[in-house]
Amino acid sequence: xxxxxxxxxxxxxxxxxxxxxxxxxxxxxxxxxxxxxxxxxxxxxxxxxxxxxxxxxxxxxxxxxxxxxxxxxxxxxxxxxxxxxxxxxxxxxxxxxxxxxxxxxxxxxxxxxxxxxxxxxxxxxxxxxxxxxxxxxxxxxxxxxxxxxxxxxxxxxxxxxxxxxxxxxxxxxxxxxxxxxxxxxxxxxxxxxxxxxxxxxxxxxxxxxxxxxxxxxxxxxxxxxxxxxxxxxxxxxxxxxxxxxxxxxxxxxxxxxxxxxxxxxxxxxxxxxxxxxxxxxxxxxxxxxxxxxxxxxxxxxxxxxxxxxxx
Amino acid sequence: xxxxxxxxxxxxxxxxxxxxxxxxxxxxxxxxxxxxxxxxxxxxxxxxxxxxxxxxxxxxxxxxxxxxxxxxxxxxxxxxxxxxxxxxxxxxxxxxxxxxxxxxxxxxxxxxxxxxxxxxxxxxxxxxxxxxxxxxxxxxxxxxxxxxxxxxxxxxxxxxxxxxxxxxxxxxxxxxxxxxxxxxxxxxxxxxxxxxxxxxxxxxxxxxxxxxxxxxxxxxxxxxx
Numbered sequence: 001x002x003x004x005x006x007x008x009x010x011x012x013x014x015x016x017x018x019x020x021x022x023x024x025x026x027x028x029x030x031x032x033x034x035x036x037x038x039x040x041x042x043x044x045x046x047x048x049x050x051x052x053x054x055x056x057x058x059x060x061x062x063x064x065x066x067x068x069x070x071x072x073x074x075x076x077x078x079x080x081x082x083x084x085x086x087x088x089x090x091x092x093x094x095x096x097x098x099x100x101x102x103x104x105x106x107x108x109x110x111x112x113x114x115x116x117x118x119x120x121x122x123x124x125x126x127x128x129x130x131x132x133x134x135x136x137x138x139x140x141x142x143x144x145x146x147x148x149x150x151x152x153x154x155x156x157x158x159x160x161x162x163x164x165x166x167x168x169x170x171x172x173x174x175x176x177x178x179x180x181x182x183x184x185x186x187x188x189x190x191x192x193x194x195x196x197x198x199x200x201x202x203x204x205x206x207x208x209x210x211x212x213x214x215x216x217x218x219x220x221x222x223x224x225x226x227x228x229x230x231x232x233x234x235x236x237x238x239x240x241x242x243x244x245x246x247x248x249x250x251x252x253x254x255x256x257x258x259x260x261x262x263x264x265x266x267x268x269x270x271x272x273x274x275x276x277x278x279x280x281x282x283x284x285x286x287x288x289x290x291x292x293x294x295x296x297x298x299x300x301x302x303x304x305x306x307x308x309x310x311x
Numbered sequence: 312x313x314x315x316x317x318x319x320x321x322x323x324x325x326x327x328x329x330x331x332x333x334x335x336x337x338x339x340x341x342x343x344x345x346x347x348x349x350x351x352x353x354x355x356x357x358x359x360x361x362x363x364x365x366x367x368x369x370x371x372x373x374x375x376x377x378x379x380x381x382x383x384x385x386x387x388x389x390x391x392x393x394x395x396x397x398x399x400x401x402x403x404x405x406x407x408x409x410x411x412x413x414x415x416x417x418x419x420x421x422x423x424x425x426x427x428x429x430x431x432x433x434x435x436x437x438x439x440x441x442x443x444x445x446x447x448x449x450x451x452x453x454x455x456x457x458x459x460x461x462x463x464x465x466x467x468x469x470x471x472x473x474x475x476x477x478x479x480x481x482x483x484x485x486x487x488x489x490x491x492x493x494x495x496x497x498x499x500x501x502x503x504x505x506x507x508x509x510x511x512x513x514x515x516x517x518x519x520x521x522x523x524x525x526x527x528x529x530x531x532x533x534x535x536x
Contacts, residue, residue: 023355023366025503025511026445125505135445136486137505183316184323228330229440229449231357231364233321255359255442263318266369288374291319295369 002066003116005149009060009103014120014139014151017050019128023254029234030130030138031250033210033273034111035266036170037075041115044072044092044162044307051119051154052129054145056112059105063114065095066150070117070159073101076109076172076274091163091310092117109172109274118156132251134211162307175201175280176271178247180237181291184260188222189239196220197261198283202245206277210251212238213272215281219243222259229257235264237283247272265291267298312341312385314378320354320369323362324381330360330451332437337386338363339396339516344384349377358515359440360449396517398435401483403474403496403521404529405431409536410495416459416476428523430454431495436481436519446485446503446511450519453479465491472497472534474521485511499524499534 005012015038018031032038032055042051054061059078065071070092073080080087081102087093095101103112122129122140131139140149182194189197202217221243232238236248238258247264248256249272264272265286272281286294317323324341327334335358342356342363352371357364367377405428407413417427436450443449458479466489469475473484475492484490485502498521504510513519524532 020354023357023364024441024514026441026443026447029355126510137445181316181319183318186315228360228362229442230359230362231317231321231323233318233364233366235318253443254357255440260317262316263321265319288316288319292369292373295319299370 001153001155003151003153004064004066005145005147005151006062006064006100007060007147008145009056009062010058012054012056012061012145013131013133014052014122014145015055015130016052016128018130018250019126019132019138022126023231026254027126027135027137028132028251028254030128030132032113033250034075034109034113034270036270037111037113039302040090040164041072041074041113042119044074044090044164045070045115045117045159047115047117047119047156051115052122053113053115053120056103056114058110059103059112061103061112061114063101065097065099065101067097067153069095069153070161071095071101072115073103073112074115075112076106078106078112079104088163090169092159092161094161110276111274116153117159118154121152121154134251161310163310164305165308168305170270172274173271174275175282176275177282177284178264178268178272179286179291179294180262180264180283181286181288182262184236184262185222185224185227186261188224188259189220189261193220193222194261197245198285202281202283204275204277204279204281208277210249212249212252213247213275215245215247217244220245220261224259227257227259229255232256232260233263235266235269236260237262237264249273265294267295314381316374317364321364321366322374322377322381323364325362327361330439334361335437335439335516340386341381341384344386345381348380348384353377357442359442396438398518398520399513400520400522401498401500401512402524402528402532403498404524404526404534405474405496406526408526409497409529410474412462412493413495416457416493416495419459420457422456427457427495430457431476431481432521432523434520438513438515438517438519441511441515444485444488448482448502448511448513448519450481451479453481455479459493461491462493465489469494470497472499472502474498497529497534497536499529499532
């Protein structure tokens with residue numbers, strides 16, 4: 001009951017929904033950068049909502065099934081093949097023992113999710129098996145996958161093949177608008193700086209990783225730079241002295257001392273984390289009440305979507 | 312206490328403009344009371360110098376409910392800091408061999424190396440915050456006489472266990488990492504061990520004191536040079 005990594009591609013990490021409750025000892029959250037694609041991969045296979053899978057950045061992953069199983073590939077648009085035959089994303093795919101699953105390179109978006117029926121069987125550390133390479137925690141040995149690694153699979157019953165209707169599949173664009181709730185040190189930013197932030201385009205820089213997305217565009221630096229270090233939440237928009245915003249994501253450090261104008265709302269983050277260098281980002285303001293409403297609506301809509309059976 | 316939105320599922324409470332053991336203790340007490348009141352709907356909390364970040368599950372609660380609970384949990388008590396937290400004593404092998412910045416720091420401070428070591432040991436430090444890396448505890452305040460600015464060029468590699476000073480903070484590096492603090496010794500005690508329970512010898516709110524040990528004791532306690 002396992003998969004063998006033939007090639008890990010650019011960067012493949014084991015992720016479950018993330019590590020929570022351990023900020024007090026300095027451990028970050030980790031977890032899937034695109035929580036939408038992660039959700040659908042598990043739901044398509046009838047897995048537990050936080051079952052562990054592979055997050056593959058950019059592509060190039062090749063796996064061999066060592067058992068008859070069912071897999072699903074969601075997230076970035078990528079060419080997927082089983083034993084050389086092109087197959088569809090966002091659906092359950094039967095694999096026989098010995099067959100190879102191969103991902104090409106992302107054409108839209110940049111992060112793919114590869115789930116297997118039952119989920120990967122990985123020992124948890126601090127309540128999660130999410131890999132955070134900087135901390136050397138999670139996954140099989142706190143590191144990315146490498147060629148030859150054997151990934152055990154949890155036992156599961158028979159998995160009916162299902163697909164997500166095309167209309168409900170997330171699309172990944174090269175220009176996105178992210179909704180931001182103003183907060184933290186927003187009072188330190190002038191009205192003009194806020195207006196600039198919410199009207200100018202920002203470009204995704206080449207130096208982005210699982211800690212943060214650095215953006216380049218109109219500077220919005222505050223004069224206030226000497227802050228006491230404080231907790232940083234998911235999506236926080238930090239503005240260092242050069243005025244170029246950084247959106248902090250899953251592997252962010254738990255505390256930091258730069259001014260923050262507010263945070264990108266959770267349901268919009270996947271739009272950002274699917275972007276590659278050079279893509280365009282706009283910000284728009286949203287109130288906390290609207291943000292809570294949008295979150296609940298998105299959650300209800302998602303729960304109501306019915307998967308289609310494949311004959 | 313000033314409460315601000317942090318994100319759609321987080322808020323932050325500022326307790327003071329300046330950190331102090333009293334502020335730190337008030338943050339701790341508020342955190343404990345809030346967790347008792349809100350339970351499972353609180354996902355994570357981050358205690359820092361003068362603030363408390365609260366991450367909540369937005370499908371179970373919302374900003375306004377957590378804000379109300381936080382106001383209710385706010386500790387008004389003005390107890391003395393000395394009765395809070397456990398006192399943890401950490402052994403340190405202070406020397407020029409284990410602390411490459413010790414003599415430069417002494418020279419800049421106009422003190423002898425022995426005086427720097429003495430002054431570092433005299434103080435009881437408060438764990439103000441844990442972050443930067445797993446197990447990295449920010450301890451304050453260092454006596455003004457041995458406070459030292461960060462190195463102009465940070466080291467690429469600070470060894471695990473390095474005991475260091477930056478401004479009026481001191482810390483023990485839990486793992487090999489880059490760092491710009493002044494290194495004055497080595498502690499054989501692991502500050503973060505993922506295989507142990509608890510994984511850290513201290514938590515925010517505890518007090519720490521340092522105790523000088525010899526080179527032999529350091530090696531016997533598992534220290535590596």
